[in-house]
Amino acid sequence: MPTPSLAALPIRRLTLRDLTACADLSQDRGWPREEHKWGFLLAAGKGYGIDDPEGGLVTACVVTEYGPYDQPDLGAIGMVLVAERHARQGVGRRLMQHVLSLMGTTPLTLHATPYGRPLYEELGFKVIGRAEMLKGHFTPGGSAPTVPTRAATAEDLAAILQLDEEVLGTDRTHLVTRLPAFADQLRVVEESGRITGYAAAWPNMETHVVGPLVARDTETAQALLASLATGTERPLRTDIDVRHEELRAWAKEHGLAPVAYNAVMTYGISELPGDWNRRFAPLTVAAV
Secondary structure, three states: OOOOOHHHOOEEEEOHHHHHHHHHHHHHOOOOOOHHHHHHHHHHOEEEEEEOOOOOEEEEEEEEEEOOOOOOOEEEEEEEEEOHHHOOOOHHHHHHHHHHHHHOOOOEEEEEOOOOHHHHHHOOOEEEEEEEEEEEOOOOOOOOOOOOOEEOOHHHHHHHHHHHHHHHOOOOHHHHOOHHHHOOEEEEEEEOOEEEEEEEEEEEOOEEEEEEEEEOOHHHHHHHHHHHHHOOOOOEEEEEEOOOHHHHHHHHHOOOEEEEEEEEEEEOOOOOOOOHHHEEEOOOOOOO
16 A cells, blocks of 8 residues: 555544654654653643554644633644654644644744744744743752742632733633642742742653743742752753843853753734733743
8 A cells, every 4th residue: 555645644633642642753853752741731732643654643733722712812832743754844834734724813822943943934923032941950059039939729729820811911721720730849929918929840851840930020930940949859941031031040040051042933913912021931832
């Protein structure tokens, strides 16, 4: 039997049953397998992919929608991968065009590597900012943040959701409510009975990823990052909006080294909704 051409292979919805195939695809491209993150995104978002007749996946991506269920006001595209043996044959473009068609007039965002950015620009995405990935063992020192933090409780969830929607400018209930099970740590800052910041640290291979990181100001963000660091022996990794220069400099002074920059891109909107001054790091660059 002749092998069907890539253009003839159907694009289908992925489910949690495809978790191993998605992780295999990550590994095929030299990424970590990231089963934990794939599982979270496939449960909270919508996966799309093409089956390889010889087994596994040709390509995959995940779209996470925010806002009203029947009419989302923002979509985030992430985990866009094409198997090495099928690379540079237009399959990634075809998958992205399929997603754009499905999303219609819904504004979109994504974090692009330098490798992926040219394709996204050709499809109409615009660069609106950058995020710097930092990674390393956090080393205490200097003047410690004075803002007190504590572990979040179930009673904090409503206040966290309210703060998150205020800062992100869209409803992320389906993501935030999954954080207690997804993350190893979830901490908050409470001032005068009001939650003014929160952050999570979730496991990803050998690291703990700090995200989301939402805080009233830089000092609050520093306190949350430092408190999460005390709860793990793993290296930390986070992706900080480059406009938060003070936090990035402080993190580097405390052992987190720069790894890479990703371009923050949008489609259909000129900037992300919400208040970037209090949005320090995304839950994951595959979402927002």
